[in-house]
Structure formats: C-alpha cells, structure tokens
Amino acid sequence: MFTLLTAIAAVAWVSANTTTPTTPLVISHAKGEINIDGVGDEATWTGITAVVPSLQGAAGDANFGGEFKLTYDENNIYVLVTVNDATPNQDGSSTWQSDCVELFFAMDTNTHASYQAGDWQIRKIASKSQADSGVDGTGSIKSLLADPRFKVEQTDAATGYVQEWQLPIDSLVQGAAFDGQNFRFDIQLADNDGTGNERTAQRFWNSNADNQWNQTTNMGYVKMEWPLAVKQAIAKASSIRIKANSIEFAKMAKEVNVYSITGQLMLKARNVNAISTSALKSGVYFVVADGEKAKFVIK
Numbered sequence: 001m002f003t004l005l006t007a008i009a010a011v012a013w014v015s016a017n018t019t020t021p022t023t024p025l026v027i028s029h030a031k032g033e034i035n036i037d038g039v040g041d042e043a044t045w046t047g048i049t050a051v052v053p054s055l056q057g058a059a060g061d062a063n064f065g066g067e068f069k070l071t072y073d074e075n076n077i078y079v080l081v082t083v084n085d086a087t088p089n090q091d092g093s094s095t096w097q098s099d100c101v102e103l104f105f106a107m108d109t110n111t112h113a114s115y116q117a118g119d120w121q122i123r124k125i126a127s128k129s130q131a132d133s134g135v136d137g138t139g140s141i142k143s144l145l146a147d148p149r150f151k152v153e154q155t156d157a158a159t160g161y162v163q164e165w166q167l168p169i170d171s172l173v174q175g176a177a178f179d180g181q182n183f184r185f186d187i188q189l190a191d192n193d194g195t196g197n198e199r200t201a202q203r204f205w206n207s208n209a210d211n212q213w214n215q216t217t218n219m220g221y222v223k224m225e226w227p228l229a230v231k232q233a234i235a236k237a238s239s240i241r242i243k244a245n246s247i248e249f250a251k252m253a254k255e256v257n258v259y260s261i262t263g264q265l266m267l268k269a270r271n272v273n274a275i276s277t278s279a280l281k282s283g284v285y286f287v288v289a290d291g292e293k294a295k296f297v298i299k
Contacts, residue, residue, distance in 0.1 A: 024182065024221035025050065029282075029299070030071040030078065036166045038153035040080045045069050052189055054208040060191040060201025061085055063159070068187050068205065072224055076149065077172070079103060079165040081187070086159055088126040089192040097199050099126040099192045101163055106184035106216040107176035113215050118176020120144070121213045124152055126161055147171050169228065181227040184219035186212045226261070226284040226297060240287060240294045247296070248274045253289040260285060 025048070032044045052066045066083040081101050088099035096102075100123050107118035115121075122144070144150055144167075151166040169178075188210075191201040202210065206220030239250040249256075249272070256275055258267035261284040269275050277285075280298045287294050 024223040025070070025185075026223045026225055027070045027072060028225050030073045034071070034078050034164070034166070036078075036151040036153050036164045038155040038162055038164050040069075040082065040162050040164055044071060045080050047071075050205055052187060052203045052205050054204045056202045056204070056208040056210055058200045061087055061193050064189075064191045064193075064201055065203060066160070066189050070185075070222065072169070074228055075169060077105075077167045077169060079163075079167070079187075081163045081165075081189075082160070083126070083162070083189055084160045085126075085191060087193055088161065089194040090125060091192055091198065095123060095125055096190070097192060098190070100124055100190045101126070102188040102190065102213070103165065103167075104184075104186040104188070104212040104216075104219055105167075105172055106219055107173045107178040109179075109182050109184055109221065110177075111215075111217050113217065115214060115216075116176070117174040118172065118178065119216055120172060122167075124154070124163060124165075126154070144168075144171050179227075181224045183222055184216055185222045186219045188212065239292055240289055242287075242294065242296045245278045246274050246276050247287055247289075247294075249289055256287065256289045258285055258287045 028047055030044050032042065034042055034044050047069065049067050049069060052068065064085045066081060068082070069080040071078050083101065085099060090099065091097035103120070103122045105118075105120040105122075106112065108116070112119055120141070122141070147168055149166065149168040150171065152163060154161055154163045186204060186206045189203040190199050192198070193200045202208070204210070204212075207218035209218040211217060212219055241248040241250070247256075247258075252271055252273055254271060256267070256269045256272060257265060258275070258277070258280075260266055266280060266285065267275060267277070277298060282298050284295065284297055287296065
C-alpha cells in the first residue's frame with residue numbers, strides 16, 4: 001500500500017501547458033478529515049480535477065493516463081492521483097525507469113535553476129509499499145520520508161492504481177521563504193510497458209519540459225484559498241472576541257464593519273455588544289470595531 005496528497009477548489013478542468021500559467025490553480029481547504037488509505041473516496045476530494053495529458057517519449061500503453069486532485073489543511077498538503085494503466089511494471093535496475101508517480105514541490109515561488117531548500121522531487125513506484133526515493137535542495141529527503149506524518153498509500157485495480165499522499169507542510173518548507181499560501185507544483189506519471197528496462201512514456205500536468213526534477217522553472221503555481229497563518233479566533237484586538245457564529249466586544253461598539261478578504265463590506269452594525277456571523281459563507285474576513293481590527297475565518 002502507498003500514501004497520497006491532494007487539494008481542491010470550484011469544479012474545473014485544468015489543461016496541460018508548456019509554460020508556467022500566470023493564473024494559479026486555487027485549491028480549497030479540506031472540508032473534513034482525509035483518511036490516507038489509497039482509496040480516495042472521501043467527499044473531501046470532490047472538486048477540481050486536473051488531467052495529466054501532456055505526453056513525452058514513446059506512445060507507451062494506449063490506455064496510459066491519469067488525473068490528480070489537491071487539498072490542504074493547517075498541517076498537510078494532500079494529493080490524490082488516479083492512474084489508468086493496466087500493465088504497471090518495475091525496472092529492476094532503476095526506480096525512475098519504473099511505473100511511478102513523481103511529485104514536485106517548490107515552497108518558495110521564485111524560479112530556481114537548481115534545487116534549493118524547500119524544493120522537492122518525491123517518487124512512488126507503483127509496485128512497492130513505500131515512497132522510494134527523491135531529491136531536495138537540502139539533502140534531507142530521508143528526513144521527510146521518515147517523518148511519521150508523511151504517508152502514502154496505494155490501491156490497485158485491473159485498469160490501474162490510486163495513490164493518496166499526506167505531506168507535512170513544515171517538513172516541505174524546510175528553509176524556504178514560504179508565504180503561507182502560495183507554492184509551485186507539478187506531477188509526472190511514468191509508464192514502463194514491459195518492453196524494455198526503460199520508461200516508454202511520461203505525462204505531466206504543467207509542463208513536459210522534463211526538468212522539474214532538478215529546477216523549478218516549469219513548475220505550475222498553486223494558491224491555497226486562505227493563508228495558513230489565519231486561524232479561527234485569532235483576534236489581535238483585546239476588545240474583540242471571535243466566537244463560532246458571532247463576534248463579541250468587551251464594551252459597546254459604536255460602529256462595526258465586517259469585510260471580505262477582497263475588501264467587500266459584508267456586515268455593518270452600530271451600538272452593539274455582539275454581531276452574528278452566521279450568514280457569512282466560508283472564507284477569510286476582517287472585522288473593524290471602533291478602529292480596532294481583527295482577522296477571522298469562517299469554515
């Protein structure tokens with residue numbers, strides 16, 4: 001069995017590009033607990049599906065292809081990968097020549113011509129029970145794989161296999177300048193159809209330049225729907241108390257305004273000791289009460 005990571009947003013299809021997209025793939029916060037069992041049947045996975053259509057190399061199996069999903073919470077990034085390949089094979093001399101899934105992360109969104117801290121290539125062979133190998137900018141891939149929070153599980157079917165990954169965010173970040181919301185990502189599916197000890201096809205999401213294994217130039221951009229630094233009830237103003245469905249004030253507030261993260265006025269009240277937030281949808285908000293400001297999240 002193997003373990004996997006994933007993230008989600010509004011329903012959409014994402015096509016492969018040969019250059020980095022200017023618009024990031026926006027992923028949603030997980031709507032519930034993800035059980036890393038390689039099945040991928042949680043309702044949490046409902047949402048964006050990104051096909052992996054780019055093809056590099058020989059044709060490989062006619063049915064070779066796949067898709068992935070991403071989601072996250074305050075602690076982990078999750079990836080769900082579904083691969084269509086009825087004949088996965090392992091190359092006895094090389095992990096990267098075998099049927100496998102490779103994940104690429106850069107937790108600093110700058111372009112790096114060579115791997116630095118927070119840049120990763122993590123590989124999972126389709127026929128083995130552990131994440132097999134990988135590289136990163138600090139030489140600490142073993143520490144990531146040894147992290148008890150790191151998980152990867154796989155289930156097999158006649159038509160292919162499914163992997164689920166759980167990747168601890170702080171282990172991925174290492175010394176990178178992660179802003180708590182944006183990172184770079186790509187995924188590669190490798191096909192070994194058994195005709196020789198080598199890959200016969202490769203599929204990528206963002207770019208088939210095939211240099212993601214040692215640089216971040218052609219990785220795509222991913223944006224979390226709200227920053228990790230934002231927590232429920234993190235009011236910084238002592239007179240503002242964030243509750244599950246309301247905001248309370250230590251003394252009567254003469255004027256209260258609640259704004260969305262984009263600056264849209266959502267709620268307004270005067271001369272109140274509390275205001276209900278039950279009508280707000282999931283998202284990040286700011287409350288301003290008599291000049292004091294606090295940030296809060298509706299989940």
